[in-house]
Amino acid sequence: MAHDVVIRGGQIVDGTGSEPRRADVAIQGDRIVSVGDVSEEAELVIDATGKIVTPGFVDLHSHMDAQVMWDPKASSPCWHGITTMLNGNCGLSLAPVRPEEASFLVKLLESVEDIPAAAILAGSRFAGGSFGDYLDTLDSLPMGINVASLVGHTAVRYLGMGDRSMEEGADPTEEELEVMRESVRGAMNAGAFGFSTSRSLVHSTPDGRKVPGTFAALEELMAFGRVIEEAGHGIFGWVSAVESGDPEPHRRDVEMMRRISLETGCAFTFAVVQIRDNPTLYRDILDQVDQANAEGARLSPQTEVRSVGVVVGLANITPFDQSVEWLALKELSIEERLEALRDPVRRAELVRAGNEVSTEGQLSMIHKLVVEDGDARYDFSDDSSLWAIAKRLGVSPADAFVDSLLESDGKASYIFPFANYDIEEVGRMLSDPHMLLGLADSGAHVGQICDTSFSTYFLNYWIGERGLLPLGEGIRKLTSEPAEFLGITDRGVLREGAFADINVIDLDALRVHPPEYVDDLPAGAFRYVQKASGYDYTLVNGRVFMKDGEYQGESPGSVLRSRSK
Numbered sequence: 065m066a067h068d069v070v071i072r073g074g075q076i077v078d079g080t081g082s083e084p085r086r087a088d089v090a091i092q093g094d095r096i097v098s099v100g101d102v103s104e105e106a107e108l109v110i111d112a113t114g115k116i117v118t119p120g121f122v123d124l125h126s127h128m129d130a131q132v133m134w135d136p137k138a139s140s141p142c143w144h145g146i147t148t149m150l151n152g153n154c155g156l157s158l159a160p161v162r163p164e165e166a167s168f169l170v171k172l173l174e175s176v177e178d179i180p181a182a183a184i185l186a187g188s189r190f191a192g193g194s195f196g197d198y199l200d201t202l203d204s205l206p207m208g209i210n211v212a213s214l215v216g217h218t219a220v221r222y223l224g225m226g227d228r229s230m231e232e233g234a235d236p237t238e239e240e241l242e243v244m245r246e247s248v249r250g251a252m253n254a255g256a257f258g259f260s261t262s263r264s265l266v267h268s269t270p271d272g273r274k275v276p277g278t279f280a281a282l283e284e285l286m287a288f289g290r291v292i293e294e295a296g297h298g299i300f301g302w303v304s305a306v307e308s309g310d311p312e313p314h315r316r317d318v319e320m321m322r323r324i325s326l327e328t329g330c331a332f333t334f335a336v337v338q339i340r341d342n343p344t345l346y347r348d349i350l351d352q353v354d355q356a357n358a359e360g361a362r363l364s365p366q367t368e369v370r371s372v373g374v375v376v377g378l379a380n381i382t383p384f385d386q387s388v389e390w391l392a393l394k395e396l397s398i399e400e401r402l403e404a405l406r407d408p409v410r411r412a413e414l415v416r417a418g419n420e421v422s423t424e425g426q427l428s429m430i431h432k433l434v435v436e437d438g439d440a441r442y443d444f445s446d447d448s449s450l451w452a453i454a455k456r457l458g459v460s461p462a463d464a465f466v467d468s469l470l471e472s473d474g475k476a477s478y479i480f481p482f483a484n485y486d487i488e489e490v491g492r493m494l495s496d497p498h499m500l501l502g503l504a505d506s507g508a509h510v511g512q513i514c515d516t517s518f519s520t521y522f523l524n525y526w527i528g529e530r531g532l533l534p535l536g537e538g539i540r541k542l543t544s545e546p547a548e549f550l551g552i553t554d555r556g557v558l559r560e561g562a563f564a565d566i567n568v569i570d571l572d573a574l575r576v577h578p579p580e581y582v583d584d585l586p587a588g589a590f591r592y593v594q595k596a597s598g599y600d601y602t603l604v605n606g607r608v609f610m611k612d613g614e615y616q617g618e619s620p621g622s623v624l625r626s627r628s629k
Contacts, residue, residue: 074112120147120565152214163192196254206619255625260301309341418462574598
């Protein structure tokens, strides 16, 4: 019998942790029907000789709740082998919400995740309603990849308590708590993969108040854990005070998660990163997690595989924006900015102003992002900082910055890494047995950061260059491990009967491209995107979605729904 697709001659890395083996993969419809020697013909035969064939990758921390409604290819994850993403993180979801209050949740996405509200309002197709209504809206739209969603505490608490939901010390009445429980129960029954909350003090509303749920008491959070327990499926996503070097809020949050997990059986995931105020605090957090899990809790910390930082360059943020002269450049087009830098008089003014407002301390923390071969690199050293580069060249920092912009036609990129800035400490985090890969923040902070390349960087740097894990185990960390954490058993593996979410990858050609600043959001808003090379094919549900980094116009993705028992 002829198959729809046969991937022939590749090295299968099946997602279970097993080492690569030579095998073919046959696909019929949206499922894998054979892994082994496949002699039958197919409508499409993909020659994978010299390539690895893996399950599609799973992104556990995305914020593309709105973007998937106008961007069927789901960029930038589409360029990095992602075939399933989880939205609704950090306590933020677009539902449940009364239609007349829907703009409140949109504005939260802007104030917390830096996603322009104008773009969301122009591109969204959801006008409010239950969480099930939101999933139904997604179901009616073309999806390039598979989309799973959490229900967010901000929406649930605002629905139940209104403006009181943002007051510190305001606990819900029993009636309000029941409204919230019912909304979470309804979301779980509709297909939510769990619940998320944020306790970060940098997550604020447009008027400066903390988002609903920031100060929620243990009893309220325990109630949501019991709803998840009752549903028989779902995870509990949590954001602690990741910005703080004070150990106490982290210790308190892990203790709360431990208690809820032990009482309800909920599996938790939460952000753990290295921060400048307390560079080794993460070690204490992981020790506390280890103790909690030894008692029977289910806590899975999650981190980025590289530094998290603000992209610095000519397109948006520069190191010298404190000066009037550099701020004035933002009123010009990129070409006009370059012309200003080429003009000797304007350049002299800008260099003077830049050097006046910058210090060694500041510029020692801004690093060159793109190396000579054009790859984006995140393994920084003292020598890669803008300050060190200027000193090495014998010029001022502003001169070094301007020269790099002119030499690259304005494309030179730098980064200010505010978390996970020490690559060796990141390696220690990734070696923790409880650690999940994630925190890509895909779709968020679109004008400042671009961390969605985590899967490509993990394969290229940690597996390929550093040998942190064997290839088979590295692929498991990107595929079946996050899928199983979400309760998804028929994705993330290459086996007969599984959904055909598949990558064909040329490891020798794998590289991370520099971020690009583009104006492709609705309402003319700008964002950073980041592409990659080395992904020959990405298939979603058995259909070719991406080929050689180009979107093929198909929309084979599904809106995934986790079902209650």
